[in-house]
Every structure is written in structure tokens, then in C-alpha cells.
Amino acid sequence: MIKGWWWKFTGVLLLLYTIVYGLVADVPQLNILEESIRNLFFHVPMWFAMMFMMMISLVYSIMYLANSRGESQVNEGLTKKIRLDIIASQWATVALLFGFLGLLTGSVWARTTWSAWWVFQEVKLNGAAAGILVYVAYFILRGAIEDEEQKARVAAVYNIFAFVMYMVLINVIPRIVDSSLHPGNGGNPGFSAYDLDSHLRLIFYPAVIGWILLAAWIVDLRIRVKKMEMKNFYK
């Protein structure tokens, strides 16, 4: 993890900016959406952050599988391989939190604009839910194996499958079926169509970076706790 406190500070600052400006800034006045367009700054970054975090988890899983001499590189009482596995699994955990938050917040937004908590014909909703389940299975798989080395290896392999599956479900299938209610899908105009002066982007992109940095902070804390737990376990 990156040393120092500056990135945590930056993340909190960016989120403060998004919460304040996300609530008070002028937004395009549209029918049906009305003020709920502000959810663009809170619901959508959940998914962007989740995808980014899944990607980091994937990278560490690949590093785990590619690492051949990690057994002998012991640091802080843990082998290099185990440390890579801890990092991969903790990124996936927090990514899953963001996935659940994305589902719940999306459900609230759907109720306000599509008049239903869940639209069953919506490919993107179903794809997201199925994608979340693929990652839930990752943790069930981890929980099912006692031996730490074996758990780490199976989980790393599964993580690659889960990432590909997730991307197909959430990004590929909705574009093929092309009948989504989501903006920018199924022939609907994206938010970029209303954002002629890039006003929304000025809040949206800082929000994405802010959430990723905050998530990285949570991951950092969880990795440290997990390492302590593992060290006590091996003692």
C-alpha cells in the first residue's frame, strides 16, 4: 500500500467536495429525473470504484499465481504468497461492499424514476446482481477451504474467472441486448447529452477518485488487521 497520509486526506477532501457540490450545484432540470439526477454523483461512482477495485484484486491474484519463490520470502512472519493473497482478498471484500451499496442505491433511484424497486426486464440490473453473486461465491469458496495455501491458490484462480464473468455480465451483455433502461444504454441518451458545459463531469470524476481513495483506506486498515490475525494464528 502507498505510504503516507496524503492520499487518505485527498480522498476525504474529494468526497467532501462531491457531497457539498453534489447537493448544492446547479443541475440540468429534466422531467422524471428532477433532483434525483444528483444520484449520478453517488450511485454511479459506486460501480466505477467497484470495477477498479476488482481490477486491483485481479492483479494481485495474478501476481500470486505468477510468484514462484514467495514461499521463502518471509516478512512480518508471513510468506510473500500469503501477503499477496491477503491483499487480493481484502480488495475484493471492499469491492463487494461497494457492489451491494451500488445495488441498494440503484434500487432507490429506480423506485423514484422507473417506479419500481427492481425492474426484472432490465438486463443491467440482473447482470449486476448476478455479478455480485459471482463475487459472493468467491468468499464462500474461501470459507470452504481450511488450508491457507490451498485456499489462496483456488481463490486466485477463481478470482480471474469472477472478474471476466463480472465484466461480461455488467458491460458486455447489456450492450448486446441493447434494451436497458439505463442512461447511455438501449438507445437512451447518456448523461453526457445533458452535460454540455461539463458541469456534471466536474463533480462526477472527483467523486470516483474520492471513493476509490476512501476504499483504499478501508482496504489498508483491513489488510493490517488481517496480517495481525494471521500472525497470531501461526504463532
Place this chain on the structure above:
Amino acid sequence: MKKIYLTFFLLNFVLTLPLRAQNADVGEYLLRGNKLYAVITVLVIIFIGIVIFLVNMDRRIKALEEI
């Protein structure tokens, strides 16, 4: 354990007060204030999600301290 139940009961009681007073569908309240209530609800959900992770961390650190 009793304290936790009591806390949840009170929280549930307080949070649902405006809903029961209106006797309306829960989803209807999201439409208030030009649908600004939906944005506030989203923020509350995200906050609760982060707090759940905080509680989990608190319990694990406590277990480590007791070793």
C-alpha cells in the same frame, strides 16, 4: 445483547415515524422535495454501509487486543 435489541427497536421506531404517520407506500416518500429525498436516502445507505465495516473492524481489533 439486550441493549443491542433495544437500540435497534428505538432506531426502527424513530426512523419509521414519518412513514407510519403518512400511512403511505415507503417508496412514495422518495419523491418528495422534487425527488431530493432519493438522493438523501442514497447518501444514508452509503454511510450505513461504511459504518457496518467500521463495526466489523472494531470487533476484530478488540479480539486482537485480548490475546
